[in-house]
Every structure is written in C-alpha cells, then in structure tokens.
Amino acid sequence: MSGLGSASNGCVxxxxxxxxxxxxxxxxxxxxxxxxxxxxxxxxxLTERVETVEDGLREVWPLVADDFARVWDLPRAPHPLR
Structure with missing residues (x-):
C-alpha cells in the first residue's frame, strides 16, 4: 500500500x-x-483487469460487498480467526 501514500483513493x-x-x-x-x-x-x-479505481469498483467490490455488508451492523467486529 506504500505506493498509494496517503491518497484516499488510488490504484497502482x-x-x-x-x-x-x-x-x-x-x-x-x-x-x-x-x-x-x-x-x-x-x-x-485481477491484476490484468484492474488498472484504475473504477476498474476496482467494478471488478473487486462485487466480490466483497456482501461479506462487508453482513458484518457492518454487528455490535463488534468479528474475530478474523473464528
């Protein structure tokens, strides 16, 4: 992630x-x-299909969106090893 520095959005x-x-x-x-x-x-x-943030939103976000939404409203973050 160091290639992105402090940028809030980026793809490198x-x-x-x-x-x-x-x-x-x-x-x-x-x-x-x-x-x-x-x-x-x-x-x-994925590295062949993602060259921009827009590519990432199209290609990557659908792969994780449901998992993120499922844990978003939990009172505590789930433990990664459970």
Whole structure:
C-alpha cells in the first residue's frame, strides 16, 4: 500500500501486484463520520483487469460487498480467526 501514500483513493501497480484503495461505495462512515477506506492487494488475474479505481469498483467490490455488508451492523467486529 506504500505506493498509494496517503491518497484516499488510488490504484497502482507494484511489481506483479496491484494496490487498490477506495472509499466505501455505500458511503458508510466510521463512528467519527470519516469515510471507510477499503484497501486491497490484488494478484493473479485481477491484476490484468484492474488498472484504475473504477476498474476496482467494478471488478473487486462485487466480490466483497456482501461479506462487508453482513458484518457492518454487528455490535463488534468479528474475530478474523473464528
């Protein structure tokens, strides 16, 4: 993600991977009202299809949107190992 620096949205190729960052497409915010950033490091076939943030929204977000929505309203974040 270092290739993106402090940019709130961006897409950059780093070697064979792509670093992707964008704000929540559903405009969700944290408790302080700040936009929720989503950060991804893409490998394999996704790197061939994602060159811009718009590509990432089209190609990546549908892969994770349902999972994110499912945990969004939980009182506590789920433990990653459970």
């Amino acid at each position: 190729r780093v070697g064979e991977a792509v670093a992707l960052r964008f704000h929540d497409p559903e405009r969700r915010t944290d408790r302080s009202g700040r936009p929720i950033p989503h950060n991804f490091v893409l490998y394999d076939e």
